[in-house]
Amino acid sequence: MIEIKNVNYHYAGSENNGLENINLNIYDGECVLLCGASGCGKTTLTRLVNGLIPHFFKGELAGEVMINGKVVSQEEIYNLAGIVGSVFQNPRSQFFSVDTDGEITFGPENIGIEKKEILARKDKVITELNLEKLMNRSLFELSGGEKQKIACGSVAALLPEIVILDEPSSNLDYKSIKKLRDIILLWKSQGKTIIISEHRLWYLRNVIDRVIYMEKGRIEKEWNHEEFAKLNAEELALKELRPVDVEENYINRFFGKNSDKEEQIYDKTQNEPADNEMVLRDFFFTYHPKKYLLFRKKISPQDEKICELKIPYLKVRKGEIIGVIGNNGSGKSTFLRCLCGLEKSCIGRVETCDRNVYGTKLTKLCYMVMQDVNHQLFTDSVLSEVMLSMEKPDENIADGILKELDLFEYRQKHPMALSGGQKQRVAIASAMAAKAEIMLFDEPTSGLDYRHMKEVSGLLKQLSEQGKTVFVSTHDPELLELCCDRTIRIENGKAYEVF
Amino acid sequence: MSNERKNQDITGWVHLDPRSKLMLLVLFSVVVMIDVVDGPAYIIRVIMTFIPVVLVCLEGKIHIGVRFTLLFVAASWLQIYAQKYVGGVAGMLLLFLCYMIMQFAPTIITVWYCISTTKISEFMAAMNRMHLPQGIAISIAVMMRFFPTLGEEYSSIRDAMRMRGIGLGGGKVSKMVEYRMIPLLFSCISIGDELSAAAVTRGLGAPVVRTDVSEIRFRFRDYMIVSTMLILTILYIIFSIKGGNVVL
Amino acid sequence: MNENKLQARDFITIGIFTAILWVVQLVVMYCGYLSPFVVAGYAVLIPIATAIPMMLYYARIEKFGMLTITSVIVAILLFIFGMGLTGAPICIAAGLFADLIAKSGNYRSRVKTALSYGVFCLWVSASYLPLVITADSYKESLLEGGYDTAFTDTLFNIVTPKTYPVIILCCFVSGIIGSLIGRIVAKKNFEKAGIV
Numbered sequence: 001m002i003e004i005k006n007v008n009y010h011y012a013g014s015e016n017n018g019l020e021n022i023n024l025n026i027y028d029g030e031c032v033l034l035c036g037a038s039g040c041g042k043t044t045l046t047r048l049v050n051g052l053i054p055h056f057f058k059g060e061l062a063g064e065v066m067i068n069g070k071v072v073s074q075e076e077i078y079n080l081a082g083i084v085g086s087v088f089q090n091p092r093s094q095f096f097s098v099d100t101d102g103e104i105t106f107g108p109e110n111i112g113i114e115k116k117e118i119l120a121r122k123d124k125v126i127t128e129l130n131l132e133k134l135m136n137r138s139l140f141e142l143s144g145g146e147k148q149k150i151a152c153g154s155v156a157a158l159l160p161e162i163v164i165l166d167e168p169s170s171n172l173d174y175k176s177i178k179k180l181r182d183i184i185l186l187w188k189s190q191g192k193t194i195i196i197s198e199h200r201l202w203y204l205r206n207v208i209d210r211v212i213y214m215e216k217g218r219i220e221k222e223w224n225h226e227e228f229a230k231l232n233a234e235e236l237a238l239k240e241l242r243p244v245d246v247e248e249n250y251i252n253r254f255f256g257k258n259s260d261k262e263e264q265i266y267d268k269t270q271n272e273p274a275d276n277e278m279v280l281r282d283f284f285f286t287y288h289p290k291k292y293l294l295f296r297k298k299i300s301p302q303d304e305k306i307c308e309l310k311i312p313y314l315k316v317r318k319g320e321i322i323g324v325i326g327n328n329g330s331g332k333s334t335f336l337r338c339l340c341g342l343e344k345s346c347i348g349r350v351e352t353c354d355r356n357v358y359g360t361k362l363t364k365l366c367y368m369v370m371q372d373v374n375h376q377l378f379t380d381s382v383l384s385e386v387m388l389s390m391e392k393p394d395e396n397i398a399d400g401i402l403k404e405l406d407l408f409e410y411r412q413k414h415p416m417a418l419s420g421g422q423k424q425r426v427a428i429a430s431a432m433a434a435k436a437e438i439m440l441f442d443e444p445t446s447g448l449d450y451r452h453m454k455e456v457s458g459l460l461k462q463l464s465e466q467g468k469t470v471f472v473s474t475h476d477p478e479l480l481e482l483c484c485d486r487t488i489r490i491e492n493g494k495a496y497e498v499f
Numbered sequence: 500m501s502n503e504r505k506n507q508d509i510t511g512w513v514h515l516d517p518r519s520k521l522m523l524l525v526l527f528s529v530v531v532m533i534d535v536v537d538g539p540a541y542i543i544r545v546i547m548t549f550i551p552v553v554l555v556c557l558e559g560k561i562h563i564g565v566r567f568t569l570l571f572v573a574a575s576w577l578q579i580y581a582q583k584y585v586g587g588v589a590g591m592l593l594l595f596l597c598y599m600i601m602q603f604a605p606t607i608i609t610v611w612y613c614i615s616t617t618k619i620s621e622f623m624a625a626m627n628r629m630h631l632p633q634g635i636a637i638s639i640a641v642m643m644r645f646f647p648t649l650g651e652e653y654s655s656i657r658d659a660m661r662m663r664g665i666g667l668g669g670g671k672v673s674k675m676v677e678y679r680m681i682p683l684l685f686s687c688i689s690i691g692d693e694l695s696a697a698a699v700t701r702g703l704g705a706p707v708v709r710t711d712v713s714e715i716r717f718r719f720r721d722y723m724i725v726s727t728m729l730i731l732t733i734l735y736i737i738f739s740i741k742g743g744n745v746v747l
Numbered sequence: 748m749n750e751n752k753l754q755a756r757d758f759i760t761i762g763i764f765t766a767i768l769w770v771v772q773l774v775v776m777y778c779g780y781l782s783p784f785v786v787a788g789y790a791v792l793i794p795i796a797t798a799i800p801m802m803l804y805y806a807r808i809e810k811f812g813m814l815t816i817t818s819v820i821v822a823i824l825l826f827i828f829g830m831g832l833t834g835a836p837i838c839i840a841a842g843l844f845a846d847l848i849a850k851s852g853n854y855r856s857r858v859k860t861a862l863s864y865g866v867f868c869l870w871v872s873a874s875y876l877p878l879v880i881t882a883d884s885y886k887e888s889l890l891e892g893g894y895d896t897a898f899t900d901t902l903f904n905i906v907t908p909k910t911y912p913v914i915i916l917c918c919f920v921s922g923i924i925g926s927l928i929g930r931i932v933a934k935k936n937f938e939k940a941g942i943v
Contacts, residue, residue: 013941014941050700051700052696052699052700055699056695056696056699056756076705077699077700078699078702078703078704078705078706079705080700081700081701081702081705082702084700085700085701086696086697086700088693088696088697090693092648092651092690093689093690093693093694093697094693094694094697095697096619096640096641096644096694096697096698096701096703097618097619097620097644098509098618098619098643098644098647099509099618099619099620101618101620102618102619102620102621102713105620105712106620106701106703107701107702108710109620109623109709109710109711109712110701110702110703110704110705110709111702111705111707112705112707112708112709112710113710114710115710115711115712118710118712119712122712136509137509138509140647140651151697154701155701158701158702337658340662341661341662342658342661342662360661363661363662363664364664367662368662370655370658370659372655372686374682374685374686374689375652375655375656375658375659375682375686376656376659376662376663376682377682378659378660378663378665378677378678378681378682380935380936380939388663388665389663413939414936414939414940414941415940416685416936416940416942417939417940417941430663434663524827525826525827527827528826528827528828528829530829531828531829532829602829603828606827606828606829610827634753634758634816635758635816635819635820637755637758637759637762638758638759638761638762638765638816638820639762639820639823640762641758641759641761641762641763641766642762642763642765642766642769642820644762645762645763645766646766646770649766649767649770676796677932680771680799680800681799681932681936683767684767684799684800684803684937685936685937685940685942687763687767688803688942690763691759691760691763694759694763695755695756695759695760698755698756698759699754699755699756703755704754704755704756704758
């Protein structure tokens with residue numbers, strides 16, 4: 001049993017994400033969901049249980065956390081390793097090995113379990129979680145979902161009584177989320193205590209026993225399973241939570257297999273674009289080109305067979321918001337990368353009524369807000385970040401853009417000191433300053449709460465009103481519903497129109 | 500796609516013991532340390548240079564081996580050509596370039612081979628056998644794992660720079676460095692923190708004797724390669740002393 | 748728990764920053780391919796280029812031993828890249844002294860950090876050492892390799908047993924200058940962003 005008594009906590013040097021007066025008992029075998037807006041303290045609460053607080057993060061801790069009668073703060077963190085297992089948000093940064101086998105055995109090796117036992121556990125974990133296909137691979141070549149599965153396996157091999165998952169689905173597609181749910185259900189059936197902190201609620205609806213809603217570091221409300229399942233979207237939205245009925249309402253519609261509601265997009269009429277239209281032509285690309293010795297060849301439509309992206313023709317209206325969906329590895333990100341001119345060997349071009357843009361010139365026409373927005377912030381203040389994108393730096397124009405995006409008060413702050421949503425807006429501001437006409441968003445809502453998701457959708461609409469064409473790739477059907485004019489689904493590199 | 504590929508072991512089918520690879524690196528470094536430009540010692544040097552290349556090719560990465568060979572041959576040829584026909588500053592620059600390629604390219608391909616075919620758990624096992632302190636082993640293991648991560652992060656940052664057309668930093672070297680280094684360091688710090696958190700919750704650093712699941716042992720091929728390299732190195736040293744290239 | 752003992756987290760930090768240090772210095776070395784004169788300038792360029800990550804590293808160091816281990820790993824890498832036997836001990840000694848100096852300032856004193864980084868940078872001079880000790884044979888081999896007499900003379904005018912102290916001084920001074928630059932950058936970025 002986990003007992004949290006009168007806990008108050010502050011991170012050193014930060015006002016945010018602290019906890020106030022937390023009292024909570026979690027019983028053996030219970031599956032608990034922690035939810036609430038970003039910064040409500042749910043991640044902090046998980047860290048109390050796995051011992052990262054106080055052993056790893058510095059701060060002031062008052063009160064007591066006990067697991068099976070042992071006080072967490074007095075145990076060494078490696079002694080907790082066999083009791084509490086943790087799966088984290090970012091699949092890229094939580095593996096230590098370079099190969100999948102080593103990652104599964106990593107935990108038990110550390111705490112010195114006998115070799116025979118480790119190998120037996122490894123086999124068991126592999127069968128239970130269906131990891132056979134992933135064994136003997138380099139972790140660097142796995143997709144996010146596959147990495148997250150390995151992370152689950154690595155935790156399971158330690159046979160913990162308690163498993164903690166901190167926003168595990170943030171970087172996953174629909175298919176992988178379902179697999180993650182299967183794993184959680186398996187653990188539940190094995191009698192493990194499970195604590196999940198999460199923004200995506202739909203996949204957990206029939207998994208959890210109890211829901212704890214947090215606000216500003218306090219526990220505000222508790223629901224049991226029945227009460228929670230009955231909550232409708234409006235009630236949840238009031239609490240800034242995402243809907244739970246995503247699956248039946250949207251997913252089957254958007255992700256259903258080649259239903260009759262879909263139609264492959266191809267070149268029917270060879271129409272030239274009208275005034276308010278653009279045509280994307282010949283977007284073919286492969287990551288595995290024909291073997292070459294010294295120079296890479298450009299890819300032409302004749303290479304279609306080996307291509308991972310094959311979109312010969314796509315007509316869009318200027319100012320349209322186009323949702324791009326599809327599972328990881330289907331060619332979604334590749335499409336966006338080609339469209340903004342990052343893949344040099346792609347011959348795709350964008351035609352408007354008076355222009356024909358291709359090759360590296362696409363980088364001027366299009367601008368992508370990357371999934372990890374940290375990679376595209378270069379300077380030491382928000383203002384200079386925006387000015388950097390201008391051909392002729394003009395502070396007045398920059399200020400105008402910042403005001404429009406509610407960033408004016410932060411203009412002298414360091415972009416990295418801002419929150420995730422604000423960083424995204426900074427990136428958008430620099431795109432506007434660069435006068436990009438097509439804006440691409442690569443999963444802008446992964447790991448965001450409902451309020452921020454609504455904010456993003458508002459922003460996209462704002463951009464479209466200014467005449468920007470927006471492509472947004474996403475795994476969140478709610479977002480499609482909120483703002484997209486049309487949706488295309490990419491599967492095996494081909495684009496389908498979803499109605 | 501990647502799923503259809505056969506699951507080839509990272510360690511490759513040659514699968515040398517990490518300790519043999521270490522030996523390979525040490526012997527190789529001895530050879531690099533002594534500079535020789537002609538005579539029998541040079542021939543030995545070339546032979547030793549191509550042993551790792553053959554190993555790389557054996558792992559099915561023939562195109563890399565061929566590219567390396569082409570580079571090496573081109574550099575040797577260019578060196579001779581430049582010696583004879585190109586004078587002045589241009590010749591000197593050319594010679595220097597060739598010299599650097601011939602000097603470092605073999606080491607780089609060897610290091611790359613050794614790192615890319617070694618599993619972390621194997622490496623930890625080897626370090627354990629050699630009684631190296633666990634802390635240093637952890638540091639080196641993290642380093643090995645971190646090189647590819649650095650590459651991934653850097654390539655995303657470079658993409659972002661291309662998108663904004665600031666790759667040349669407006670012509671200022673300081674900006675060029677800054678735009679690359681600052682975002683890279685920011686992501687390294689956050690990745691480092693997340694990696695540490697994930698590792699300590701899985702018991703890294705527990706004061707117990709770490710179990711090593713990986714089988715590491717010297718096989719016949721280990722003895723073969725290490726002894727070949729050893730003999731070649733000894734011959735190399737003898738020849739280069741005879742040839743007047745004093746050892747240290 | 749012994750707070751002063753290095754823990755898993757510290758070893759991971761060491762690994763990460765050593766990787767960055769090594770990659771940055773490799774990049775500078777590659778730039779050296781462009782011109783032989785840059786090679787002579789390594790003593791200035793490497794300390795300055797690696798200063799930014801290293802100052803960030805210093806800001807995260809709290810315990811004795813981290814710099815020393817970094818220098819041991821760098822020494823191993825130097826050895827593998829053929830700047831071996833003579834270079835490695837210098838590198839480790841530099842790291843150890845740098846660590847001691849920084850420790851005496853409790854890893855927080857600015858002056859001590861600058862001094863410590865200056866000393867740490869002496870590892871760069873280690874890569875020149877083979878050049879100095881085996882100067883004659885090295886020169887000969889360069890000449891045999893077809894290098895211009897003018898070039899070898901220039902190079903060996905810059906790098907001789909007599910000028911070795913100058914190179915050491917160069918490393919040290921550029922280390923100190925680098926640490927100042929690094930601190931400015933750290934203040935402008937990492938402190939402003941609140942992650943140090």
